[in-house]
Amino acid sequence: MCGICCSVNFTAEHFSKDLQENLLYNLKQRGPSSSNQLVKSDVGYKCFFSGHVLHLRGVLTAQPVEDERGNVFLWNGEVFSGIKVDAQENDTQIMFNHLSSCKSESDILSLFSQVQGPWSFIYYQASNHYLWFGRDFFGRRSLLWHFNNVDKSFCLSSVGTQTSGVADWWQEVPVFGVFRIDLKSTAVSKCVVLHLYPWKCISSDSVAEEYVNSLAKISADLPKFVSVVVNDTKLYLENPVVPLNMMLPKAPFESPSTEIFRVPPTRETLQACLTDKHVKEVVQQFIDILSIAVKKRVLCLARDENLTPDKALETHDRRANVAILFSGGIDSMVIASLADHHIPVDEPIDLLNVAFMTEEKPTTSLNKKKSKQKNDCEVPSKEYSQNSAVTSDDPDKQFCVPDRITGRAGLKELQALNPSRIWNFVEINVSLQELQKFRRTRICQLIQPLDTVLDDSIGCAVWFASRGMGWLVTQDEVKSYQSNAKVVLTGIGADEQLGGYSRHRICFQTHGLEGLNKEIQMELGRISSRNLGRDDRVIGDHGKEARFPFLDENVVSFLNSLPIWEKANLTLPRGIGEKLLLRLAAIELGLTSSALLPKRAMQFGSRIAKMEKKNEKASDKCGRLQRTTLENLSIEKIKM
Structure with a gap:
């Protein structure tokens, strides 16, 4: 994980080596291990590069990196496969070595077509005065652009800032492909032309036709001095995943085992599905592929020497x-x-489990003491430890939200699966006061440029969860805890691919399997702009890296290859039909009651939704984010 930024100016008198103070702060939050800056200039333009590294693998490689020919590279990504990176090597340096040896545009595109894993990058190619940049196919890493209409400058950055007075001009770089800007040509014309090298399915015949609508959409959101064109050479990147299987059954669709679901579903109900040989084979294939994806994401990081099992237990x-x-x-x-x-x-x-306060209670002296201790993350008093044994019978009612209840039950399942493992169930409790404080001071500028009620709810919930500041509650004690894990795994991508949302069931009931296929195809197409950039910015703010096993290229390709009825069966009840393939995998892995839990969105499970305003719709623009923007701008004006 890194914070990367490149600011380009074509007017010498307006050029500054310094980034805005709070933009630099936001970038440093993402990369606490190393921070460096570099200036490159030529006739008519100057580029200021800023790199901030979170060191996770191999030798610490400070960014920006520069070679003897003046090429400069900023990399915010992880190479999990496709390009060989040995355990002791750093993927930033490996990628830069490959780029430095590229002799043509097609070589550069071939390189990025091979990389499997999340990435965003900025690459200055000195010999041609080209600036290349882009995000991976799914947009798992954030990259924003900002164009200044006054001096025709622009900036690329992992995260934006609100105090510039032009917050609305920060936009997410679209994931339609890789972009290239000819800086020398721009210096003369004062018009920025974004040359797009789009992703292309191997079976696709015409790249240009596929992207006409995409180009129009990008251009509509940009200032007049910026335009987007498909590259003249008609080169493209190879799509890293196979196309979605849109096949429909020859006969009207109905699960052959529907009869067993006419009674309330149980674990045995799912086990009955696994008696079908083909179903069992598909489930095992899915487990194997997903397991490899998880393995890459938990082992690609530096860790201390392992203890022997005997020592570990002590x-x-x-x-x-x-x-x-x-x-x-x-x-x-x-x-x-x-x-x-x-x-x-x-x-x-x-295990990071977040809950938002469900109701205000009269404050007793003990409650005040508890509140201060939790907010300050101090060691709790003995009295509080004795009186807050958190069990299913006597939970802390203010934070007894659905996700807390299922989280505790899930903890018991995992402890039963592996009693030797230390499972740290971190209870992260957030009051209304704390939510409002950190939304105003930190979270709002990370969620931007997204601005809906849904973005506010999920962005805040993920920020507090990934911060990892909470409480460990065991049979013996309650103690404050700060998770320092640099890698944060998240399950995003499962619902989008396996029909997990309630809208999928509505779509199936209205338009059948054909409509459901189209809905799922759309879900993956918009996941970058709807979720991933925001979540990367929010989690990265703690100097931690988000990793997404369900969006591993091999996992997505496997799921895309299956017909829809092998992934979900929405003729079956909630808790069974949605994400049926994943539920069957859970049974095979030895999980119990969690395999039958119906889908519950994070904003409802954590109880952040409607915490402050009860008549909002998820798609509404969030007034709290808008007000926060104005407050920050006013403060900045007062300072000036």
Whole structure:
């Protein structure tokens, strides 16, 4: 994970080596291990590069990196496969070595077509005065652009800032492909032309026709001095995943085992499905591919020497290197179960479970003491520890939200699967006061340029969860805890591919399997702009890296290859039909009640939705984000 930024100016008198103070701060939050800057200039333009590194693998490689020919590279990504990176090597340096040896545009595109893993990058090619940049196919890493109409300058950055007075001009770089700007030509014309090298399915015949609508959409959101064109050479990047299987059954669709679902579903109900040989084979293939995806994401990081199993059981203060956004729902349970297969036995796993205060209560002296201790993350008093044994019978009612209840149940399942593992169930409790404070001071500028009620709810919930500041509650004690795990696994991508949302069921009931196929195809197409850039910015703000096993290229290709009825059966009840393939995988992995939990969105499970305003729709523009923007701008004007 890194914070990367490149500011380009074509007017010498307006050029500054310094980024705005709070933009630089936002970038440093993402990369606490190393920070460096570099200026490159030529006749008519100057580029200021800023790189901030979170060191996770190989030798620490400071950014920006520059070679002897003046090429400059900024990389915010992970190479999990496609390009060879040995355990002791750093992928930033490996990628730059490959780029430096590229002799043509097609070589550069071939390189990025091979990379499997999340990435965004900025590459200055000195010999041609080209600036290349882009995001991976799914947009798992954030990259924003900002164009200044006054001096025709522009900026690329992992994260934006609101205090510039032009917050609305920060936009997410679209994931339609890789972009190139000819800086020398721009210096003369004062018009920025974005040359797009789009992704292309191998079976596709015409790249240009596919992207006409996309280009129009990009151009409509840009200033007049910026335009987008498909590159003249008609080169493209190879799509890293196979196309979605849109096949429909020859006969009217109905599960052959529908009869067994006419009674309330149980674990045995799912086990009955696994008696079908073909179903069992598909489920095992899915487990194997998803397991490899999880393995890559939990082992591609530096860790301390492993202890022997005997020593591990004696040691209770080992640091967790991996955390999971954990609700106890099926997505996070399957990820946790597979992570347990690959993470060394001596190493704890942090399960981050967030809850928002459900109701205000009269404040007693004890409650005041508890509140201060929680907000300040101090060690709780003995009295509080004794009186807050958190069980299903006597939970802290203010934070007894659905995800807390299922999270505790999920913890027991995982402990039963592997009692030798230290499972750190981190209870993260957020009051209304704390939510409003950190939304105003931090979260709002990370969510931007997104601005809906849904973005506010999920962005805030993910920020507090990934911060990892909470409470460990065991049979013996309650103690404050700060998760320092640099890698955070999240289950995003499961619902989009496996028909997990309620809108999928509505779509199926209205338009059948054909409509459901189209809906799922659309879900993956918009996941970059709807979720991933925002979540990367929010999690990265804590100097941590989000990793998405369900969006591994091989996992997506496998799921795309299956007909829809092998992934979901929405003729069956909630808790069974949606994400049926994942539920069957959970049974095979030894999970129990969590395999039957119906889908519950994070904003409802954590109870952040409607916490402040009860008549909002998820798609509405969020007034809290808008007001925060104006407040910050006013403060900035007062300072000036």
